[in-house]
Structure formats: structure tokens, C-alpha cells
Amino acid sequence: MTNTENVVLRNAKYHELDEKANIIYKFVTTYNDYIKTAHDYGTGEIINMVEVHTLTVIEENPGITVTDVALHWNRTKGAVSQIVAKLEKRGLIFRKKEDGNAKNVHLYVTDKGEFLSKAHKAYDIKELTWADKMLRQGFTTEEIVIFYKIMDRYTELLDLPRPE
Template sequence: MKDTENVIQTNAKYHELDAKANIIYKFVMNYNDYIKTARDYGTGEIINMVEVHTLTVIEENPGTTVTEVALEWNRTRGAVSQIITKLEQRGLIIRKKKAGNAKNVHLYVTDKGEILSKAHKEYDIKELTWADKTLHKRFTTEEINLFYNVMQKYTELLEIPNNE
């Protein structure tokens, strides 16, 4: 009989935790779709969120390197290099080697890239302000801030190997 009770308790605990995990899973899946959707940030250039945020990192950090961008976004150099190549092909950034150091390639936005980055910032201000106002219809500022604190900590947990 004890084994049956353990199975019931295990199943109950699993379903309790799984319901919580599914909330996160659905958020992650929806947000993943959202960031991969290409959109016009107001300049006529159609670009996805990952690319435009990478562009903005470069715009705000002239001379940054692929390695630095990869560290900032917790991505491989290869993944970032693919994005950088796309941005360069579209005339949004340029790569430059500094005199005396041919090894490191530094990244800079073009005039076109700077215009898009600034338009992206304005777009994000509108979108994030809308989201904030919508959330405030149901939650207090304290609850929203707590949500972001929990998300930050959860993100940190995901960056730590399970056994630590």
C-alpha cells in the first residue's frame, strides 16, 4: 500500500510542478516566435529582433568584437558571426581591423545601421510602454518588479550547471 501512496504523491507533485513549468514553456515558445518574426521598426527595413538587438549593441559599443557580442548575449561566436554577416551584407555594419592588430575585427554601424538602431529603440519604447500599461491593469508595480526579479534569477539558474 505504501508504494501506491508514493506513486500517488509523486504523480501529484509532478503535475503541480509541471503546471508551473508549462507556464514558463508556453512563454518561452511564444517569445521565441516573437523574436524570430521579422518586422519593420520604422525605416522600411525588415529585420528580426535578434538581428536588430545585435545591431543596437554594436551601435552603442562602437568597435566591439564578435567575441564581446557573443559574451554579452551568451551565444557562440559562430552564432553571432552568422548574424554579423547578415548585418554586413545588408549594409548595416562594417568590420574594421585596427592598425597593428590584424587579428581582432572591430564592428561599427553604418549610417543606415545607426538610423535603424535608433528607430528600433523608439519602437521598443512604444512596445514596452504598451506592455507595461497592459500589465498594470492587472498587477501592481511591486508585483511586476517581482516578476522581473524572478525572471532574472531564473535566467541565472539556467546558466549554472544542474549539480552546483
């Protein structure tokens, strides 16, 4: 194979792979914008998806620590601490030192936080049911199941070391 033919094949392969990568990139950037947009989940409280999902993890796991929330969402403790501080400032959660150790800080929702978390769950049921219905207009159940398996595996791949 000549050098010119090699370049042509390499360019064709790049464009084939780039087309696929652009689908993922467009999804990720669009979804990232969506999760950062503040919503009213039916309580009058305006909050973004990252914050409300963090609130719900705390509501469903009373006494959870910042470290455990960070592990749950694959985020740094610093990033989670910032979200937790916002939730606390809004009166949605509180911190409680336990076991006589100042480092053992556990998180709990307030009544207001519990109300918002439950409203968020109802909102998500409605939204996710709608999204599932829309997907089923163009895909079979088997294709949708495979899509979620692929997304899960792709997420795992992002944490793997890259080949040299």
C-alpha cells in the same frame, strides 16, 4: 507510507510542477517565435529582433568585437558571427581591422545602421510602454518588479549545474 501512496504523491507533485513548467515553456516558445519574426521598425527595413538588437549593441558600443557581442547576449561566437555577416551584407555595419592585427576586428554601424538602430529604440519604447501599461492593468508595480527579478534569477539558474 505504502508504495501506492508514494506513487500517488509523486504523481501529484509531478503534475503540480509540470503545470508551472508549462507556463514557462509556453512563454519561452511564444517569445522565441516573436523574436524570430521580422518587423519593420519604421524605416522600411525588414529585420528580426535578434538582428536589430545585435545592431543596437554595435551602435551603442562602437568598435565592439564579435566576442564581446557574444558575451553580452550569452551566445556563441559562431552564432553572433552569422548575425554580423547578415548585418554587414545588408549594409548596416562594417568591420574594421585595428591595432595592426588581422585578428583584431571591430564592428561599427553605417549611417543606415545607425538610423535603423535609433528607429528600433523608438519602436521598443513604444512597445515596452504598451506592455508595461497592459501588465499594470492586472498587477501592482511591486508584482511587476518581482516578476523581472524572478526572470533574471531563473535565467541565472539555467546556467547552474544540475543536481544528480
